[in-house]
């Protein structure tokens with residue numbers, strides 16, 4: 001019998017097998033037929049501390065015995081308050097206001113709406129600037145600020161127009177900075193949204209902290225709101241808690257999701273500085289911030305995120321990340337020497353390579369072939385076209401890490 005499930009980013013017409021997972025632990029997923037799959041991408045970049053982390057699972061179970069879900073408009077609860085206070089303490093000032101939502105996409109939608117809300121009584125700016133090759137989610141709003149391509153072509157008539165700066169490829173950073181400066185001057189934008197240091201779904205494209213700092217400075221000079229989408233990069237992925245730290249900048253609006261709950265359950269936050277929050281304060285009720293969803297600040301998710309913050313505070317997470325990054329560097333250097341491998345790169349726990357391919361792009365036929373080869377060898381890797389990347393849980397040991405790199409070499413050779 002065929003399943004009624006309609007999977008995301010899956011072409012059901014091809015009838016490809018869809019493995020069924022029954023449990024998970026650490027960096028491994030187990031199938032219903034007893035295979036152990038190494039999760040080399042933290043299940044779409046979320047399970048930072050590994051699957052079924054005992055502290056996070058216990059926090060969810062404990063919270064489940066107290067309060068499951070409640071309306072968050074005009075009401076509050078302890079896990080949300082504890083989490084918001086902990087985030088404000090942990091993240092750089094002046095990010096002092098925490099708005100909850102459910103996914104990276106909604107965190108970005110909220111950020112865009114906050115930016116427009118800020119400008120509402122200041123000349124109603126609404127233009128958004130973005131970086132080429134960015135990905136910020138799959139809702140209509142977040143697709144609008146992301147790269148246009150085959151994946152959103154069907155919805156193009158609904159996407160709003162944005163100003164785009166080129167990706168700051170090595171040696172061409174000045175073009176990006178000049179374009180940003182020009183657009184800030186000529187288009188009176190409300191905000192610039194950017195993935196700090198690494199563009200994820202756009203192909204794990206990395207750029208320098210100096211460029212990030214300069215882009216931030218340009219926005220500052222022109223009074224343009226700087227939105228950092230750290231949905232992927234946050235929670236240590238690039239070697240520091242936030243990627244923005246490496247550029248010494250604090251954004252006006254910060255989006256976090258994925259690793260916020262250690263990747264166990266859905267939750268996102270959009271943090272804002274006082275001027276953004278205060279722009280929404282009024283004696284006029286009609287001027288409130290119009291965004292909510294049924295499950296905003298779900299208590300089970302907030303409890304999981306509080307446990308994640310506890311792990312960050314009490315365990316040597318940054319040391320674990322540095323150790324994983326160093327071990328990855330050694331493997332990457334070896335892989336980079338392979339004659340069919342190009343453009344090996346790394347930031348923190350993220351590594352990426354391109355496999356030589358004449359039609360190297362997102363729809364490269366090589367991607368699905370590599371994916372199948374990885375799957376046959378019980379490794380979960382999901383290439384972006386001909387780009388193969390790793391983003392493993394921080395608990396990945398050397399045996400599993402070596403196996404992942406060995407499998408990549410085997411698949412590439414094949």
Ligand code: PLP
Nearest residue numbers: 103104105135136137200231232
């Ligand atoms: N922003 C970035 C940088 C992302 O990498 C992603 C997801 O990969 C999103 C936003 C969207 O997050 P979600 O899939 O949780 O909606």
